[in-house]
Amino acid sequence: MSDSKISVKKLHLFYKDFQALNGIDIEVRPQHITALIGPSGCGKSTFLRSLNRMNDLIEGVRIEGTILLEGSDIYSSAVDMVALRKRVGMVFQRPNPFLMSVYDNVAYGPRIHGEKNKRKLDEIVETSLRGAALWDEVRDRLHKSALGLSGGQQQRVCIARLLAVQPDVLLMDEPSSALDPKSTMKIEELIRDLKQRYTIIIVTHNMQQAARISDTTAFFLNGTLVECNETELIFTKPGDQRTEDYITGRFG
Amino acid sequence: MKARSADKLATAIIWAGALIVIAVLASIIGYILFNGGKSISWDFLTKPAQVIHSGGGIGPQIFNSFYLLALSMLITIPVGLLGGIYLAEYARPSKLTGGLRLCIETLNSLPSIVIGLFGLLVFVNMTGWGYTLMSGALALTVINLPLIVRYTEEALQSVPASLREASLALGASHWQTIVKVVLPGAFPGLVSGFIITSGRVFGEAAALLFTAGMSSPALDFSQWNIFNSSSPLNPFRPAETLAVHIWKVNTEGLIPDLRRVADGSAAVLILIVLGFNLLARWLGHRIYRHMTAT
Amino acid sequence: MKITSDTTGRVLSTGAALVTILLTLAIIVFIATKGLSTFIINGVPVKDFLFSTNWFPDRPLEEGGPQVGVLAFMLGSIIVSLLAVLVSAPLSVACAVFIREIAPFWGQRVLQPAIEILAGIPSVVYGYIGLSLLVPFIREHLGGLGFSVLAGFLVLSVMILPTIVSMSVDSLRALPQEWKEAAYALGSTRWQTIRIVLLPAARSGIITGVVLGLARAFGEALAVQMVIGNTRKIPGSILDPVITLTSAITMDMGNTPMGSLWSNSLWSMGLLLLFISCLFILVVRFVVQRSEMSQ
């Protein structure tokens, strides 16, 4: 319990009248990859976005329950949203580099958080791009628009951009679903790599992907968490009939 | 932290900007309606204007404005509608299309005083008509045309492609599809576009100074022979519109009750223009509801 | 039957397209022909016309003959419209940001309709408000006659505000929602998101709006003419009166005999306006094209 990075208790979330999450309880271990699976519309993204309070940007969202990050409630009024999002970063489904150069994209975070030293920035950019396994591919075009890169490269720019703010937790919402298989493999490799240093929660609707990369898998259905266990167990001996139906593709 | 105070400061400044704009609008509208309200009376709305005496009204000016608008719309709507149909339905990426778009852009950004000069040259002098309603209407047409073409194109493009395909699949020709399916589907958009355009040209003055003129001959509202020079309907008589009248009384300053006339005219003009805008929204909405309900 | 109606429709609408093009060409050709007569018929050197402030269009020969230098008008137009943009652009961008990012609720329910109303107010009404509200205010509180550069550009800045706001709102709206989310997810404040991510990405639309606003200010005649005093002198301060190309045409076109040098030079000013408004279109096209290329 105390070794959880994130612990979620009785989380309910409403979009105006519509209840999208219904009593979620989950513990997320540090330096682990947790995969969230489930049919589309079951609330995976919604859950993920409540972990860094991205849902606060949407009008009419109401949240009940608690989410503790290293023991402190991220929804308490004392929490500084900017600091929270710095610690809990997010990669989105579609690559979304800003309309800037590769360099400026990656340097964006450090800059807004007050880093002005050119040398330092250069260093951060390089480290982050290496961390995202992209350095060798873009070192010659650092100052060209990031939108000129391939989809897979763009997504890794986004990951590098995230690493540059030195987060603790990485939230990834179907980070490879818009990419071709080759780029997908690259991203998966990268994610396994990143596990050494970060706590990662990844949404995927590709079950092979969940099986390949995650340590823990959580199965969502209609806004509830059906079960959450070691990935191996989930895929070999699911504890719930519905989980089994879903992973064996017998789902209605 | 610095970023946070910058955020607060910027938010405050942007709120202030928004409030300034609201305050400016409120004072403009408030000023006009407050002062104008005191001048408006039945007499004022119906009596003819005075040149140097006090006590003038704006009856003929109001009539002229509407009549001029109607004349120019009569010319613009067919041409503009067809031009819009061309762009929305027939235009392929070609020299002609590119040229047409450039021309529309050019017409749309021409200063209206330049359009007035063109009108003076062609519709007043070359035709030999002198300052007439017709010259003014043609000048307004130049202002109207790019707007009508654009509104038509937008309205036609907003008709779902599925409707078009359904009609074509039933064996209708392209033109039949346009006339029977696309135009009716675009009707609400067209109507509101035309009315918004009307509102815009109703207040136009610069293009009319040297085309429709700045004088209004005595009108005999019982004379409906269109060729009689005192007939209000005669399109070949000079005609001062309400907008031009506002400019004239303010800059010439010949009448003693200048303030009263200026205030009242501005209020009437604003009310009519706002009326056009409200009508456009309301009617577009009504027709749309009517069409989708049946 | 089918074929004929189809052909008729195509011919009619192509005809309308051609009419529109011919009309535009006619405007350019007629204004150009008339506007060039100052140089061709009256033999005034273009250089003298554009770069001299000597404006004595009806000076008798024995006093040195007429001279038609329009530099003062040109400068007047440039000063008044540039200052108008300088006031209006920041305010407009603030309004657009307010509507899209800061307070969409109030923005869409109050500010946006307010700006639409401003857009509908005819320019003579702006002139009238300037004349009866702004000019006396300036005269009483800031000094001078009240008829001034200041009154001119303030009136214009309100007039062109809707143009810039609506272009800016459109281009902010067109930005992918994901950029905003990504910026917030990196721990940006709202202002950082707006300033560093959104506004630069919406730049070309905003610039287009500003150029269109500038064009509108430059070409506006009556609203300006009513409040600037129309003195043919280059103003020394913003409280001094000034004159513009448009207001000179407005005031003198009706009083000069057709074909005289004076009248011809007014036409040349008209041509100058036409030329500059085409220039603005080119600038807009260039901005749009460049932003399309960069994406």
Ligand SMILES: Nc1ncnc2c1ncn2[C@@H]1O[C@H](COP(=O)(O)OP(=O)(O)O)[C@@H](O)[C@H]1O
């Ligand atoms: N902004 C929103 N407003 C209202 N309902 C939403 C919103 N976002 C998502 N939903 C609804 O919440 C449910 C969960 O959505 P989501 O979390 O995106 O599912 P998933 O990511 O698992 O596909 C869906 O039924 C969806 O329609």
Ligand SMILES: [Mg+2]
């Ligand atoms: Mg999702």
